[in-house]
Amino acid sequence: MAGLEGMEQPRRHASATAARWSPGVEDEHALKALELFGNPTKAEVPLPSRPESAASARRLAQVVILRQWGLSPKTTEDAVLLVSELVGNAVRHTGARVFGLRMRRRPGWIRVEVRDPSRGLPCLMPVRDMDLSGRGLFLVDKLSDRWGVDLLPRGKTTWFEMRVPDH
Secondary structure, X not given: OOOOOOOOOOOOOHHHHHHHHOOOOOOHHHHHHHHHHOOOOOOOEEXXXXXXXXXXXXXXXXXXXXXXXXXXXXHHHHHHHHHHHHHHHXXXXXXXXXXXXXXXXXXXXXXXXXXXXXXXXXXXXXXOOOOOOXXXXXXXXXXXXXXXXXXXXXXXXXXXXXXXXXX
């Protein structure tokens, strides 16, 4: 679509895409991802640093937040989007072969962590209406209640937290 960068495109198929990824829809692929990769609430789940791993991470987050933790579809949708953004950053910017996904819940909060071997810090950039990329941390900043980066001896963990109803 050369020459149309920055132009809003028609959303003819948006409803089909939304229905496919809607947290309210039972997703057999999400349950399969849990079987295949493991449960990120029990231990860190290693995923290959490839673009298609974002889909696996989204599915894991969806099944944990919606099914295991029983949180609302809106909370699930927001958290799944933020997981996708953190994973996308890990895949695009770190040069890692593998990254780790971990999810925790404590009373009133959920926390999602993405660990990678790079010590390069993510940077929250100003976002303008016509920007085609660079919105990942902007979304994390807007949709989460808090987020941050913990430097490790080898790498870092980028995380976000969201307030949720107590169990």
